[in-house]
Amino acid sequence: MKTVKLNLGPRSYNIYIGKGIIGELPSLIKLDAPSAPIFIVTNRKICNLYADKLENALKPFGKKILFYEVPDSEKAKSFPIYIRTIRRLARFARKTRPLVCAFGGGVIGDLAGFVASAYRRGVPYIQIPTTLLAQVDSAIGGKVAIDIKEAKNIVGNFYQPKIVMCDLQFLKTLPDKELRNGLVEIIKYGIIEDEGLFSFLEKNIDRILRLDTKSMEHIIFRSCAIKAKVVEKDELDTKGMRNMLNFGHTLGHAIEAASCYSRSITHGQAVAIGIIMASRIALEMNLIAKNDYEKICLFIQKISPERSLKNIKQKDILNALSYDKKFIYGENRFILPRKIGFVEIIDGIPRALIKKVVETYL
Numbered sequence: 584m585k586t587v588k589l590n591l592g593p594r595s596y597n598i599y600i601g602k603g604i605i606g607e608l609p610s611l612i613k614l615d616a617p618s619a620p621i622f623i624v625t626n627r628k629i630c631n632l633y634a635d636k637l638e639n640a641l642k643p644f645g646k647k648i649l650f651y652e653v654p655d656s657e658k659a660k661s662f663p664i665y666i667r668t669i670r671r672l673a674r675f676a677r678k679t680r681p682l683v684c685a686f687g688g689g690v691i692g693d694l695a696g697f698v699a700s701a702y703r704r705g706v707p708y709i710q711i712p713t714t715l716l717a718q719v720d721s722a723i724g725g726k727v728a729i730d731i732k733e734a735k736n737i738v739g740n741f742y743q744p745k746i747v748m749c750d751l752q753f754l755k756t757l758p759d760k761e762l763r764n765g766l767v768e769i770i771k772y773g774i775i776e777d778e779g780l781f782s783f784l785e786k787n788i789d790r791i792l793r794l795d796t797k798s799m800e801h802i803i804f805r806s807c808a809i810k811a812k813v814v815e816k817d818e819l820d821t822k823g824m825r826n827m828l829n830f831g832h833t834l835g836h837a838i839e840a841a842s843c844y845s846r847s848i849t850h851g852q853a854v855a856i857g858i859i860m861a862s863r864i865a866l867e868m869n870l871i872a873k874n875d876y877e878k879i880c881l882f883i884q885k886i887s888p889e890r891s892l893k894n895i896k897q898k899d900i901l902n903a904l905s906y907d908k909k910f911i912y913g914e915n916r917f918i919l920p921r922k923i924g925f926v927e928i929i930d931g932i933p934r935a936l937i938k939k940v941v942e943t944y945l
Contacts, residue, residue, distance in 0.1 A: 715765025764851020
């Protein structure tokens, strides 16, 4: 088992990475109230596959455990589902502070974390992500949120979990499409911070797609370490450093919003297209060498070949961009690659250039 320490003073916690480590949970988490009722937010698919394993691991903390199922889609991050979830939690834990557990992918983690941050002005929660994307990204760093029609993650909070447990055994039932979504996020880390990670991915991609344990532990560990380092420097996203983690997400989130979070395009596919678009903007501005640009595009297309944005209008993507939290006083802000392993925050990209690049992929 590998461990990444995220140092945030009294809000510090560990990220554990390994295969079959869920049984270690009782020895890894320390609670103020060990007998607290445990409210597990999950979905039916994960519950059917792994509820028994988690329930057995949590039994030492107390007998009162509830698995609460929400929809298996981005719609779980809607206001109606949020209200329904927090009301069920209130009925479940009327007389004591519960422990909330996020057991699923990024949508589950965002919803459960936001519920935990709001209920009784904050109760403890833990992240047990079951998708590769959540293990290397959304479960780490304390960003919790729900969506509204106009924009993704615009109603949210910063609220750190007690621990994050990345158990590789949960990835064995992950559909190939979802595995590739997570790999896009790991490629992102290579582009923004670690050329060695990018090269490792290129050289070992066949073993990674077969879920080779040693390779998976390495890429998840490196990804978590990179994100932890950035979060430690800019926990509340006020210094601009954490913006770099949004490479590919600026246009990716806009694409998702423009599609009304349709299942026709996944988060990973949207980010993959966002990475290619951002890299194209960098090329047009002479910020990145053509060779690095082509390496990024070829590898992204190998992992996430879907590039079409059918039924999505350019004006809807550009309108969604205006809600991006990085944009200040109407001026856009993008994270653009200078080379593989280094990105830069650039303000004031010409709108005509953004329109030109977006139009290329419609």
